Amino acid sequence: MKAIFKSILFGFALVFMLAACDDKHDELPSSGPRDNAEKLAAGEYVGEWKRVNVRTDAEESGEGTIVFSVNEELGNNVSVVSMTSSSLELGLPEGVESSVCNISRLSSGTLTYWNYTKMNPFGFTFNGKISPEGKVSLTYTSIILNKKTHREITYVYTFEGNKQ
Numbered sequence: 001m002k003a004i005f006k007s008i009l010f011g012f013a014l015v016f017m018l019a020a021c022d023d024k025h026d027e028l029p030s031s032g033p034r035d036n037a038e039k040l041a042a043g044e045y046v047g048e049w050k051r052v053n054v055r056t057d058a059e060e061s062g063e064g065t066i067v068f069s070v071n072e073e074l075g076n077n078v079s080v081v082s083m084t085s086s087s088l089e090l091g092l093p094e095g096v097e098s099s100v101c102n103i104s105r106l107s108s109g110t111l112t113y114w115n116y117t118k119m120n121p122f123g124f125t126f127n128g129k130i131s132p133e134g135k136v137s138l139t140y141t142s143i144i145l146n147k148k149t150h151r152e153i154t155y156v157y158t159f160e161g162n163k164q
Contacts, residue, residue, distance in 0.1 A: 035077070035104075035105045036076060036077075037076075037077050037079075037103045037104055037105045037111050038068070038070050038074075038076070038077060038078060038079040038103050039070055040105065040111060041068040041079055041103055041111050041113065041130055042068050042069060042070050042079070043067070043068060043163050043164065044065055044066075044067045044163070044164045045065060045066045045067070045068075045130075045134075045136040045161040045162060045163050045164070046063075046064075046065050046161050046162065046164055047063075047064070047065075047066075047136070047159060047160050047161020047162060048061055048062070048063060048064070048159070048160055048161065049061060049062050049063070049064045049085045049088045049090065049157065049158070049159050050157070050158045050159075050160075051088065051090075051091075051155040051156065051157045051158075052155065052156045053153060053154075053155055054141075054154040054155065054156060055153070055154065060088060061088065062085050062086070062087030062088030063085065063086065063087060064083070064084055064085030064086065064087075064088065064090075064159065064161075065082075065083075065084050065085075065161070066081060066082070066083050066136060066138060066159060066161060067081070067082040067084075068080070068081055068103075068113075069082070071100075074100060077102060077103055077104055078100055078101070078102060078103065079100065079101055079103045079113065080098055080099070080100055080101075081098060081099060081100070081101050081113070082097050082098040083097065083098075083138075083159070084097060089144065090142075090157065091124070091140075091142025091143070091144050091155060091157065092122055092123075092142075093121070093122070093123055096121045096122065096123075098121070099115060099120045099121045099122045100115065100120065101113045101114060101115040101126070102114055102115065108132075109131075109132035110129055110130065110131055110132065111129065111130040112127070112128070112129050112130075113127065113128055113129075113130070114126065114127035114128075115127075122140075123142075124140050124141060124142050125140065126138060126139065126140035127139060127140075128159070130163075134162055134163030135160070135161070135162055135163075136159070136160070136161050136162070136163070137158070137159065137160055138157075138158065138159040139156070139157070139158050139159075140156075140157050141154060141155065141156050141157070142154075142155055142157060143155075
């Protein structure tokens, strides 16, 4: 009796396995047309930078901008992002103000952008969002060498701004 039940279960398992291996699952469904998110994000965003010292929780702030621009050679859903502040050191390497980022439009209309490669010109990973109303946010962590004490200081940076 046990052998009959085992044979029946094995037969059902074999049928289900063969049904799962048919050709109807070989192609991925279309992801839809290109949304050109990099063109939707293009522009200057003015707002406030904040940085928090991770060790001491000391907070500093200053005005600044983020600019998204389109470079046709980069292709769809890739943007160039530039960050500046006149009153706050942003933890960028000397002479570097821009990097590339992936950018995508979510079903809510929000644009999300990121660069998780530490080899980018900024030297750190970053991510953020742009709302359909034009409000932008950005977050990253950077380590800065204090020239007086020769100690590394870790800061968490955030930016909140609006499209101009």
